[in-house]
Amino acid sequence: MNIVPALLRFALALLAQLVAAMPLAADDGDADPTFADGGQMSFVVAAPADVGDRILAITALADGALLATGFARADATGLDVAVARITADGVLDPGFGDLGVAVFDFAGHETMRQLSVEPDGRILLAGDRNSVHALVRLSAQGDLDTTFGSGGLAEIANPWPAASVGLGPLGIRSDSSRVYFAGLCKLCPDNAAWRPYVLAVTRAGVADPSFGEGGWSVVPMNVSTTAPVFALELDGSGRPIVAVGDASAPLAFWRLTQAGQPDPAWGGGDGRADSVHKMTGPLQLLVAAEGARLYAYNSTQVRAFLPGGTVDTAFGGGLAVPLDGFENDSRINRFVLQDDGKLLGAGWVQPDAPGYEDMLLLRLGTDGAPDPAFHGGGYRRVPFDLFAGARDMAYTLTLSVGRPVMAGSAQTLFDAASHWAVVRAENGLIFADDFDDGSTAAGAGQ
Numbered sequence: 001m002n003i004v005p006a007l008l009r010f011a012l013a014l015l016a017q018l019v020a021a022m023p024l025a026a027d028d029g030d031a032d033p034t035f036a037d038g039g040q041m042s043f044v045v046a047a048p049a050d051v052g053d054r055i056l057a058i059t060a061l062a063d064g065a066l067l068a069t070g071f072a073r074a075d076a077t078g079l080d081v082a083v084a085r086i087t088a089d090g091v092l093d094p095g096f097g098d099l100g101v102a103v104f105d106f107a108g109h110e111t112m113r114q115l116s117v118e119p120d121g122r123i124l125l126a127g128d129r130n131s132v133h134a135l136v137r138l139s140a141q142g143d144l145d146t147t148f149g150s151g152g153l154a155e156i157a158n159p160w161p162a163a164s165v166g167l168g169p170l171g172i173r174s175d176s177s178r179v180y181f182a183g184l185c186k187l188c189p190d191n192a193a194w195r196p197y198v199l200a201v202t203r204a205g206v207a208d209p210s211f212g213e214g215g216w217s218v219v220p221m222n223v224s225t226t227a228p229v230f231a232l233e234l235d236g237s238g239r240p241i242v243a244v245g246d247a248s249a250p251l252a253f254w255r256l257t258q259a260g261q262p263d264p265a266w267g268g269g270d271g272r273a274d275s276v277h278k279m280t281g282p283l284q285l286l287v288a289a290e291g292a293r294l295y296a297y298n299s300t301q302v303r304a305f306l307p308g309g310t311v312d313t314a315f316g317g318g319l320a321v322p323l324d325g326f327e328n329d330s331r332i333n334r335f336v337l338q339d340d341g342k343l344l345g346a347g348w349v350q351p352d353a354p355g356y357e358d359m360l361l362l363r364l365g366t367d368g369a370p371d372p373a374f375h376g377g378g379y380r381r382v383p384f385d386l387f388a389g390a391r392d393m394a395y396t397l398t399l400s401v402g403r404p405v406m407a408g409s410a411q412t413l414f415d416a417a418s419h420w421a422v423v424r425a426e427n428g429l430i431f432a433d434d435f436d437d438g439s440t441a442a443g444a445g446q
Contacts, residue, residue, distance in 0.1 A: 241285060
């Protein structure tokens with residue numbers, strides 16, 4: 001009996017199985033089919049859904065789960081503290097809070113804009129309450145930690161009785177030991193003009209006395225009241241970098257030591273590195289992990305600078321890279337960096353006419369150009385369309401094992417209530433066993 005045909009048939013069948021199990025090519029930015037419903041989900045965080053409900057910060061956990069915080073209104077008294085935990089496959093975690101969502105009303109106007117996780121799993125939220133810097137701590141299960149601050153809430157009032165203080169809602173960052181806030185102040189204690197400040201708070205919820213003066217460091221640079229701009233970021237060594245400018249003055253980049261003093265090893269020896277470019281706000285800052293490049297951006301443009309303040313000509317040819325030219329109109333609200341130096345951005349895009357926005361996920365190459373390997377053209381438009389003509393917007397993003405995760409709001413009625421909304425996209429290859437192979441971003445999370 002000739003057994004060759006049988007062996008050949010067996011070999012062909014085995015080859016077919018191996019081919020079927022091989023990685024399937026997927027464009028970076030495509031919807032992640034293993035997350036929620038086709039890669040996206042939305043939900044009511046505090047019933048009934050209200051105008052302006054949105055996610056402002058999201059971070060990924062080691063198990064692929066996500067934690068989110070942002071605007072929520074449980075009643076008519078003001079905004080409340082809210083956190084949601086979403087499982088790795090895109091559903092609210094029933095073991096967290098009340099079926100996946102924890103909401104707390106401190107009888108004021110509270111907005112949490114940043115979150116991080118302690119080594120023991122406790123959740124630290126940072127934002128403001130009634131225009132005062134504030135932190136809230138929860139257990140890993142979403143219960144209020146009443147041993148923290150006053151009943152779970154810690155407020156850090158400024159130490160200058162006569163001062164005027166303007167909080168920076170985008171200027172909150174954290175590392176393993178501190179949470180940093182940035183803002184503007186005058187008469188703090190004796191400057192008549194507005195100056196930027198940085199506040200360092202320990203993770204126990206008190207101003208850090210080893211930073212500046214009792215936790216507060218005022219940057220010695222005046223800004224005018226005409227379109228002042230400032231932004232805060234931490235470098236790879238945990239040193240605060242502050243970008244400062246206004247309508248009449250180009251940006252200056254200040255680096256502070258971890259003791260809150262201008263860093264003599266930066267700029268001209270006074271901690272200040274000047275640029276020749278002006279930018280409007282609200283401004284944000286992103287620092288490459290190795291500190292070789294600084295990105296300053298607002299919702300319509302991004303520029304790259306070298307540490308000395310000069311423009312990096314390798315990015316955008318030294319010019320500002322526009323962010324508002326996708327389809328009819330577009331904006332970017334948040335960037336993060338991948339390990340390979342590419343910028344991932346989240347915001348919104350108008351596919352047709354004003355007032356009808358979809359979420360936007362964008363990737364720029366290290367040269368500032370839209371990355372053609374990302375969703376076939378550098379960006380992806382993601383509609384939720386919970387009703388016809390809805391406005392769906394992303395305000396933040398992170399990476400989860402290399403997968404981009406953007407979050408914000410999905411509108412349910414025109415100019416009315418919104419759901420919290422999350423999108424997870426592909427990055428790299430998807431294997432048959434659902435393991436994804438993508439680069440993990442440096443400093444993922446916010």
